[in-house]
Amino acid sequence: MPSKVKCLASLEAGKYPVPSTVARRDLRSDDIEIKILYCGICHSDIHHVRNNWGPDGYGYPVVPGHEIVGKVFRVGAEVSKFKIGDSVGVGCMVDSCQTCATCKNDREQYCDSATFTYGSLDRRDGSRTYGGYTETIVVTEKFVLSIPESLDLAGAAPLLCAGITTYSPLRRWGAHPGSKVGVVGLGGLGHMALKLAKAMGADVTLFSRSQGKAEDAKRLGADQFLISSDPERMETAAGQFDLIIDTVPYKHDVNPYIKALVPEGSLVLVGYFGPLEPTVNSAPLVLRSQNLAGSLIGGIKETQEMLDFCGQHKIMSDIEVIDARDLHSAYERLVKGDVLQRFVIDITTL
Ligand code: NDP
Ligand code: ZN
Missing domain, CATH: 3.40.50.720 (NAD(P)-binding Rossmann-like Domain)
Structure with a gap:
């Protein structure tokens, strides 16, 4: 049975996200379920909910968030890279075809079937994707990143985008x-x-x-x-x-x-x-x-390389951790450019 989880969702074009719920799919054999701890707020989230990039192709609700960190909570039968309790991250993509030339060249972001973390359609079952302003997310293991131990989890979230x-x-x-x-x-x-x-x-x-x-x-x-x-x-x-x-x-x-x-x-x-x-x-x-x-984000291999580089050099984002209820004022400050760093939502406050 798919599980229902709490989230912040933009319910119609131009409306800021409000408390709601979304369904997360049952685990496929190569899936990982992540209990999300922190999610960064990217200006792309604002473009989506304010409809700056035109009508969302797949309609509303939109659950933004593609700077996700948390802990592995459950793993599918064939998962080999991660185990329960690992610190992991998810960025802007959650799947791609894995067979085309760009995927083989570790540039999944250009794959014609790339599935983006939110506002996209799952390439396997056609369901809508919902991002990280939620309690959990289910992602194929190939698109899950390992967070180096030397990094604080909240400060690492913005590295994902x-x-x-x-x-x-x-x-x-x-x-x-x-x-x-x-x-x-x-x-x-x-x-x-x-x-x-x-x-x-x-x-x-x-x-x-x-x-x-x-x-x-x-x-x-x-x-x-x-x-x-x-x-x-x-x-x-x-x-x-x-x-x-x-x-x-x-x-x-x-x-x-x-x-x-x-x-x-x-x-x-x-x-x-x-x-x-x-x-x-x-x-x-x-x-x-x-x-x-x-330039558009980066492939999964390069994203892991970046995380390892940041782990080695102890590079994290400067962050202001906010409660879910303070999302709208954070959005307003981003719209004005009144920010020096990244807002990160403490997902336990949803
Ligand atoms: P932020 O809001 O955090 O920062 C943008 C900065 O741009 C502001 O702080 C401000 O800095 C400057 N700025 C200049 N003009 C304006 C203006 N008219 N309104 C607001 N800010 C302005 O945004 P992000 O860094 O999160 O994202 C930046 C852009 O990158 C977004 O459009 C986002 O969608 C895009 N993006 C692209 C990706 C890609 O793969 N190519 C991936 C992720 C995001 P100052 O005051 O110093 O001038
Ligand atoms: Zn982003």
């Missing part, structure tokens, strides 16, 4: 000692990008709209801080950066960041999905052989 989304492009575009990395926007993704780029040995600069975040940016690993709304300050950044990771969630002008790149440098967009305005001027891109790119 904010961590991998910034780790992957930092690795792909080669942040290393001697390279100059820029991060645009200090929120959940931005603060992880600062910590990870610093741990990879890069010289790191934060571009922010908010002067009030300067001290915290330095504490989180930034060597320099630049106000992005000040054209004169932005002029001082021209031609300096090997790599810039842009985490801003809404439409904004990316031309100043292209100008800030060295020849052959790369601007990687991870925050905003949509048409850019003002228009991107391709002249500097062509004349200085620069790259304008995007």
